[in-house]
Amino acid sequence: MGSDYFDRVYEVVRRIPAGRVSTYGAIAEFLGSVSAARTVGYAMNASHSRPDVPAHRVVNRIGLLTGKHHFGGTHLMEELLRSEGVEVENDQIVGFARHFWDPSDHLPREFQQAEPPAEGRSI
DNA sequence: CTTTTGACTGGTG
DNA sequence: CCACCAGCCAAAA
Numbered sequence: 001m002g003s004d005y006f007d008r009v010y011e012v013v014r015r016i017p018a019g020r021v022s023t024y025g026a027i028a029e030f031l032g033s034v035s036a037a038r039t040v041g042y043a044m045n046a047s048h049s050r051p052d053v054p055a056h057r058v059v060n061r062i063g064l065l066t067g068k069h070h071f072g073g074t075h076l077m078e079e080l081l082r083s084e085g086v087e088v089e090n091d092q093i094v095g096f097a098r099h100f101w102d103p104s105d106h107l108p109r110e111f112q113q114a115e116p117p118a119e120g121r122s123i
Numbered sequence: 124c125t126t127t128t129g130a131c132t133g134g135t136g
Numbered sequence: 137c138c139a140c141c142a143g144c145c146a147a148a149a
Binding site for chain 1: 128129130131132133
Binding site: 005006028033034035036037038039040042043045046 | 144
């Protein structure tokens with residue numbers, strides 16, 4: 001199905017619960033290489049046609065909303081996060097460590113094998 | 124086909 | 137604290 005890596009990124013991002021956020025690096029590390037963080041960001045850029053991918057819950061390592069410019073509106077990403085209970089100030093997530101969601105800490109290791117989730121399974 | 128460029132990160136100087 | 141470099145993957149020129 002197209003690019004495997006992007007699909008894996010989307011699967012992970014899709015599991016980020018509302019009110020939680022993750023980072024490009026954490027996702028890349030979960031998928032095997034922390035250095036591929038840029039690619040995770042690039043995958044987010046291509047996630048426009050993936051409405052089921054909450055790209056606004058992915059920020060950089062210090063909780064900065066680096067991708068906010070890609071959400072059309074200047075504060076759309078921030079608004080989305082706030083509506084989920086994530087406090088944002090000066091384009092940065094307040095209490096970032098408190099909202100941080102590490103995929104390696106919640107998703108099964110088999111998930112890294114690029115195995116898509118079972119169909120008909122509610123998230 | 125080659126080169127450039129990104130929503131990144133960690134290390135080095 | 138700031139500047140630069142390497143590593144990773146994919147799309148566009």
